[in-house]
Amino acid sequence: xxxxxxxxxxxxxxxxxxxxxxxxxxxxxxxxxxxxxxxxxxxxxxxxxxxxxxxxxxxxxxxxxxxxxxxxxxxxxxxxxxxxxxxxxxxxxxxxxxxxxxxxxxxxxxxxxxxxxxxxxxxxxxxxxxxxxxxxxxxxxxxxxxxxxxxxxxxxxxxxxxxxxxxxxxxxxxxxxxxxxxxxxxxxxx
Numbered sequence: 001x002x003x004x005x006x007x008x009x010x011x012x013x014x015x016x017x018x019x020x021x022x023x024x025x026x027x028x029x030x031x032x033x034x035x036x037x038x039x040x041x042x043x044x045x046x047x048x049x050x051x052x053x054x055x056x057x058x059x060x061x062x063x064x065x066x067x068x069x070x071x072x073x074x075x076x077x078x079x080x081x082x083x084x085x086x087x088x089x090x091x092x093x094x095x096x097x098x099x100x101x102x103x104x105x106x107x108x109x110x111x112x113x114x115x116x117x118x119x120x121x122x123x124x125x126x127x128x129x130x131x132x133x134x135x136x137x138x139x140x141x142x143x144x145x146x147x148x149x150x151x152x153x154x155x156x157x158x159x160x161x162x163x164x165x166x167x168x169x170x171x172x173x174x175x176x177x178x179x180x181x182x183x184x185x186x187x188x189x190x
Contacts, residue, residue: 009047011037013061016054020102028054028102052110055103056119062103063122066094074129080136085180087130088153092176095157152183 015036019027028051034041048054073086094100107116127146134142134149156179160172170178 005047008037008039008043009057012039012044012047012054013058016058017062017099020099021097024098025102025105028106050110051106052112052115055106056111056115058103059107059119059122063119066100067122067126070094070126071129074133080133081184083133084130084137084149084183087126087133088149088156088180088183089176091153092156092160092172092179095153096160096172101161149183152179155179 012033015033016028018036019029019032030041030044030051033039033044033054037044048057070087070090073090074083077083077086095104107119111119127150130146130149131142134145139145156175159170159175162168163170163172163175
């Protein structure tokens with residue numbers, strides 16, 4: 001019985017991933033999950049109490065995979081500057097994924113503070129890698145610089161989202177190049 005419940009929960013999470021990829025956060029509804037999995041809508045509530053709970057479960061399962069991709073990209077680089085560049089570019093590529101964008105939007109709107117804190121805590125190992133790379137570069141305050149670097153990444157994500165929404169922004173490649181240049185060289189010439 002427990003194995004059957006795990007399989008149904010996994011099927012619900014797979015359906016949620018598909019819905020988020022296809023239609024963004026508006027597509028993730030309990031009726032849609034029920035239809036995708038062949039379960040009764042009431043059965044979906046046996047696994048998840050809310051849409052936020054679905055997203056939290058997705059984060060628990062998917063974040064380690066996303067983090068591993070970013071870590072692998074950083075680990076494959078030779079220098080600290082290249083590791084910082086890989087971090088920025090990987091974060092921006094991940095943010096461009098429609099499923100990730102929808103998960104982030106729902107997380108901001110529907111998760112409680114404790115759930116958001118658990119997700120932030122899961123970012124800890126990635127932050128540690130960035131702090132180490134900044135320390136290797138000789139930065140005097142690597143933890144502060146890592147927090148500021150994340151601000152650069154978030155600003156670049158907003159620029160890319162503005163473009164995706166039909167706004168007048170640069171291409172994703174230009175945005176990524178500018179974010180990397182700012183991260184590595186500040187506002188001076190690169």
